[in-house]
Amino acid sequence: MRLGRDSLAGLIFLAVSLTLLVQSFGLPQLPLVPVGPGFYPRIVLIFMAVTSAALIVQDLLARRAEPADVPAPAQPQRAYGLVALSFVIVALYLVFLPLLGYRIATVLFVAALQATLERPTTWRQWAVLAAIAIGTSAVTYLVFERYLTVLLPRGSWTDW
Amino acid sequence: MFELLGHGLLTVLQWNYLVPLFAGTLVGVIGGALPGVTITMTIIVILPFTYGLDPLQGLAAMTGVYVGGSAGGLVTACLLGIPGTPSAIATTFDGFPMARAGAPGRAIWLGVWSSLFGGLLGGLFLILVTGPLAAIALQFGPWEYFSLFVLAMAMVAGLAESSFIKGLLSTAIGLLITVIGTDPIGSVPRFTFGSEFISGGFPFLPVLIGIFAFAQIMSDIEKLAVPKTPESVLAAQPSLGVSLGVSHLKVIGEILGRPFLLLWSTIVGILIGVLPAIGGSAANMLAYDQAKKFSRHPERFGTGIPEGIIASESSNNANVGGSLVTIMAFGIPGDAVTAVMLGAMTIHGIQSGPLFVTQQPALAYGIYAAYILAHLLMVLIVAAGALFMLQITRVRLAVLAPVVLVLCVIGAYALNNTMQSVYVLLIFGVFGYALVRCGFPLAPLILGLILGDQIEINLIRAIMTDDNPLLFFTRPISGALLLCAALSVGLAIWQHMRHQARTAREGAPEF
Numbered sequence: 224m225r226l227g228r229d230s231l232a233g234l235i236f237l238a239v240s241l242t243l244l245v246q247s248f249g250l251p252q253l254p255l256v257p258v259g260p261g262f263y264p265r266i267v268l269i270f271m272a273v274t275s276a277a278l279i280v281q282d283l284l285a286r287r288a289e290p291a292d293v294p295a296p297a298q299p300q301r302a303y304g305l306v307a308l309s310f311v312i313v314a315l316y317l318v319f320l321p322l323l324g325y326r327i328a329t330v331l332f333v334a335a336l337q338a339t340l341e342r343p344t345t346w347r348q349w350a351v352l353a354a355i356a357i358g359t360s361a362v363t364y365l366v367f368e369r370y371l372t373v374l375l376p377r378g379s380w381t382d383w
Numbered sequence: 384m385f386e387l388l389g390h391g392l393l394t395v396l397q398w399n400y401l402v403p404l405f406a407g408t409l410v411g412v413i414g415g416a417l418p419g420v421t422i423t424m425t426i427i428v429i430l431p432f433t434y435g436l437d438p439l440q441g442l443a444a445m446t447g448v449y450v451g452g453s454a455g456g457l458v459t460a461c462l463l464g465i466p467g468t469p470s471a472i473a474t475t476f477d478g479f480p481m482a483r484a485g486a487p488g489r490a491i492w493l494g495v496w497s498s499l500f501g502g503l504l505g506g507l508f509l510i511l512v513t514g515p516l517a518a519i520a521l522q523f524g525p526w527e528y529f530s531l532f533v534l535a536m537a538m539v540a541g542l543a544e545s546s547f548i549k550g551l552l553s554t555a556i557g558l559l560i561t562v563i564g565t566d567p568i569g570s571v572p573r574f575t576f577g578s579e580f581i582s583g584g585f586p587f588l589p590v591l592i593g594i595f596a597f598a599q600i601m602s603d604i605e606k607l608a609v610p611k612t613p614e615s616v617l618a619a620q621p622s623l624g625v626s627l628g629v630s631h632l633k634v635i636g637e638i639l640g641r642p643f644l645l646l647w648s649t650i651v652g653i654l655i656g657v658l659p660a661i662g663g664s665a666a667n668m669l670a671y672d673q674a675k676k677f678s679r680h681p682e683r684f685g686t687g688i689p690e691g692i693i694a695s696e697s698s699n700n701a702n703v704g705g706s707l708v709t710i711m712a713f714g715i716p717g718d719a720v721t722a723v724m725l726g727a728m729t730i731h732g733i734q735s736g737p738l739f740v741t742q743q744p745a746l747a748y749g750i751y752a753a754y755i756l757a758h759l760l761m762v763l764i765v766a767a768g769a770l771f772m773l774q775i776t777r778v779r780l781a782v783l784a785p786v787v788l789v790l791c792v793i794g795a796y797a798l799n800n801t802m803q804s805v806y807v808l809l810i811f812g813v814f815g816y817a818l819v820r821c822g823f824p825l826a827p828l829i830l831g832l833i834l835g836d837q838i839e840i841n842l843i844r845a846i847m848t849d850d851n852p853l854l855f856f857t858r859p860i861s862g863a864l865l866l867c868a869a870l871s872v873g874l875a876i877w878q879h880m881r882h883q884a885r886t887a888r889e890g891a892p893e894f
Contacts, residue, residue: 228821228822229546229549229821229822232821232823233552236552236555236556239559240555240559243559243574246574247573247574250571250573251571253568253569253571255569256568256569256843256847257846257847257850258843258846260566260568260569260571260573261573262843263562263566263838263839263842263843264559264562264573264574267555267558267559267562267835268559270551270555270558271552271555271556271558271559274548274551274552274555275552277548277551278546278548278549278552281546281548300608301605301606301608302604302605302606302607302608303605305604305605305607305608306601306604306605306816309600309601309604309784310601310812310813310816313788313809313812314809316792317792317802317805317806317809320792320802320805321802329789332785332788332789333785333786333789336781336784336785336788337781337782337785340604340607340780340781340784341779341780341781355782355786356785359785359786359789360789363789363790363793366432367431367432367435367793367797370435371431371432371434371435371436372435373431373434373435373793373797374797374800375793375796375797376796376802
């Protein structure tokens with residue numbers, strides 16, 4: 224029998240909870256606190272292990288009850304590739320933020336994500352995209368740094 | 384009390400408080416009107432702006448977002464048939480048919496005035512009840528607090544729509560996140576694997592922002608693959624030619640002519656708000672359901688009758704008052720929005736809880752005043768710009784998503800001016816999205832995350848005071864709270880089993 228999504232999630236959380244549960248017994252005891260720093264985490268981890276196991280059992284029972292020849296219901300179309308790409312762009316933004324500084328990195332990030340989500344096809348659309356990217360960076364920088372005295376990251380490469 | 388409230392009103396009416404309150408209410412109404420942008424998302428976006436403000440300015444802005452957002456959803460619900468926020472879903476049932484039947488102004492204003500009346504009644508409850516509840520909470524020892532937090536989590540996990548077990552597991556994940564890092568009693572590092580990065584634990588706000596904002600934005604991006612049907616495109620075309628003109632006296636008369644409906648829906652909203660971490664999405668549906676059950680003509684619900692709009696809108700704004708009671712009297716967030724407010728209070732060094740009203744009366748009554756004024760501002764904003772808001776709803780996700788994500792990054796970075804919080808944001812963004820994809824409810828996780836430290840501290844404190852564990856059950860309030868928690872879990876299991884049995888009998892697939 225193939226494992227379902229719930230069983231897989233349950234297995235992952237069960238493995239995490241059991242690993243940490245073993246680790247919790249290695250935590251040092253404190254003379255003043257009667258139960259030690261591992262006491263409460265152990266309660267949480269046992270609770271997590273039990274619920275994870277229950278999720279696996281529930282999923283396996285539900286799958287066993289399902290007739291084998293019933294086709295799976297049609298899933299709505301989803302742009303998972305676009306989601307993955309968006310996460311990569313966010314990750315790159317965070318990598319370059321301390322290197323390029325907030326102003327430059329934000330212009331590049333906003334432009335890149337916009338172009339990824341809705342690719343401009345005309346020069347006018349590209350100009351709007353650039354204006355939004357520059358505008359977002361400039362307005363947020365001015366509002367936060369100048370008016371709200373919130374410091375934003377400076378770039379170690381650009382000193383900007 | 385009323386002298387302090389008057390003082391609070393005079394304070395918030397000063398420009399330096401009125402401007403953030405107005406800005407917050409405006410952003411809240413717009414955020415609420417934007418389909419796909421929840422009030423939680425809006426308050427996360429506004430959060431970094433509050434760092435540079437004084438505590439009352441920041442909390443006034445957040446209160447404005449909360450009130451404005453609770454009402455803003457009705458604009459798109461009535462005129463486009465798309466609820467701007469989950470707390471306006473039930474408004475769509477009768478608001479949209481009424482608007483399509485040629486009375487968009489009546490639909491909108493029934494909603495706005497009901498929001499105002501429900502919100503102000505919720506405010507009255509907030510002002511009158513917070514103090515006495517806080518006085519009761521002051522009698523609580525660590526046993527009672529521990530049991531109260533357990534009850535809160537049992538209720539939220541039990542309300543998980545998808546699966547009760549996933550609700551419980553989600554709670555456990557939230558609790559687990561809080562035990563990583565140094566322990567709150569003896570400062571012993573736990574589960575850090577020698578890493579400096581997590582030695583101090585995960586900061587609460589970046590985790591919350593990551594989980595909520597990313598899960599929502601990425602879920603919206605997923606849907607970009609769905610081709611738009613000609614009908615949906617047509618329905619989403621707002622027109623500036625629509626007239627929202629209406630006799631306000633007549634509309635107010637329609638609402639006040641149904642005092643039982645207004646009062647009962649408000650009470651439902653307040654009670655749902657007081658219950659931890661549930662929120663307006665449940666309040667409006669429950670109030671609508673109650674209104675239908677009590678009605679002499681339930682079959683007319685859904686055809687564009689005023690009762691449906693009054694029930695939904697009065698309850699979702701009253702819900703705000705209820706949520707604020709919980710956070711101000713007990714220090715427990717009533718929902719994810721108040722969880723962000725709690726985080727903002729912590730940043731400003733303010734401890735919410737039973738001592739909050741007595742130790743910070745100026746701030747507490749300032750929040751009450753901001754709450755009342757935000758309702759009046761909300762009416763003015765909708766009157767001035769309901770149709771303009773419809774134009775804003777045309778902002779494309781390709782523009783909205785990067786701007787919101789930039790504000791999330793600022794919100795995380797500005798907490799302590801380190802990139803570490805921003806990396807936490809991304810890690811939990813990915814994690815939150817994965818959880819949503821696997822069908823895990825986020826509300827129990829957030830509550831576990833918020834209460835985790837407090838649960839541990841109170842548990843250890845209780846054991847250090849007296850090592851008899853039976854005290855959790857034998858102390859009357861603590862025992863009663865634990866009994867309620869057990870009943871809540873039992874009820875959730877019973878409902879779940881009944882639902883499964885019914886599904887199996889009817890042979891319908893479970894969604």
